[in-house]
Amino acid sequence: MTYPLSYPGVCRRAFSLCRRHALYLMLTLPALSLRAGGVTPTDIQLPVKEIHENNLTGTAVGAFMSNDAAASSYAYTLVAGADDVDNAAFTIDSKGVLRANVVFDYETKSSYSIRVRATNNLGEFLERTFSIHIADVYETPEKLDANNILTPNGDGINDLWVVKNLDPGKNNTLAIYDRIGRMVYTKKNYQNDWNGSVNGSHLAEGTYYYVLDLGPKQFKGYITLVRDKR
Numbered sequence: 001m002t003y004p005l006s007y008p009g010v011c012r013r014a015f016s017l018c019r020r021h022a023l024y025l026m027l028t029l030p031a032l033s034l035r036a037g038g039v040t041p042t043d044i045q046l047p048v049k050e051i052h053e054n055n056l057t058g059t060a061v062g063a064f065m066s067n068d069a070a071a072s073s074y075a076y077t078l079v080a081g082a083d084d085v086d087n088a089a090f091t092i093d094s095k096g097v098l099r100a101n102v103v104f105d106y107e108t109k110s111s112y113s114i115r116v117r118a119t120n121n122l123g124e125f126l127e128r129t130f131s132i133h134i135a136d137v138y139e140t141p142e143k144l145d146a147n148n149i150l151t152p153n154g155d156g157i158n159d160l161w162v163v164k165n166l167d168p169g170k171n172n173t174l175a176i177y178d179r180i181g182r183m184v185y186t187k188k189n190y191q192n193d194w195n196g197s198v199n200g201s202h203l204a205e206g207t208y209y210y211v212l213d214l215g216p217k218q219f220k221g222y223i224t225l226v227r228d229k230r
Contacts, residue, residue, distance in 0.1 A: 041066040041074060041118040041126040046098065052135045053106040061090070061098040061132060066118045079117045083129035086112035090132070098132075106136040138170040144212065144219045152195045152202075153228040161223055162192045163212070173213040176223070179206060196225045 048062030064076045076096045078087040089102045089112055098114075112132045119125040145164040152159045166172070174190040177183050185198050190212070196203050205227050212219045 040124045044128040050133045059100045064096040074118045081115045083113045084115035104134045141165045161194045177209045
C-alpha cells in the first residue's frame, strides 16, 4: 500500500523516526569521539619507572598511558622543558613504550629525569616529568682481592679479614673451616669484620679455609691465622 506524502500518519511516523535517529546520534557521538582518540589527555602514567643497570640499548622501561588503560590513541614524545635533562638517554617507540638509549651504570648515576608529552588526534596535549631510577646489580668480581694472613693484635694491620672488592650491601655467605673440615665460623652478608674469633673465643693459630658465596659465583681460599705470642 502506498500513501501520499501528505498523509498525516506517515508524516508523524517519519518525524518520530527522525527524532529517534537524531537522539541516537547525539548519544553515540561522545563514544565515537573517544574511540577516535579525541579525548583531551588529563594525566600521563608510567607504571614502571625503573631499569636495571648494565642493560642492553633498546631495553623497555615501561609503557605510557593517558587517562585510562583503554585510551590508546595518543602519541608520546620526549619534549624540551623543565626537568628534561636526561631526555637523550631514552627513546619512545610508536606504541608508547619508553626504551633505554644508553647503557646505564648505577655507580655513575642512579636517577634520570625526562619530560614527556601525550598528544591526541586533535592536537591537544599534556606534558609531565618523570624520574627513572636505575637498579643496582651486583657485579660479581672475577677474583677476590683479600688478605690471606690474619694477625689480630690490635696494631691496625691485618687485624680483620678484609675482602677489598666485596660489596657489603649485597647478599653473600661466608663459611670458614679448620684443617679437618669443621666449620668454625659462618655469616650471611659478611661485613669485613672477622678477627679470628668465634663468640668471643680466639681460634688457635693455623691455616683456615674459606668459602665465600656471592650467589652467581663461589670463591675459595685460605687464611693463615697468626697470634702474637708476647
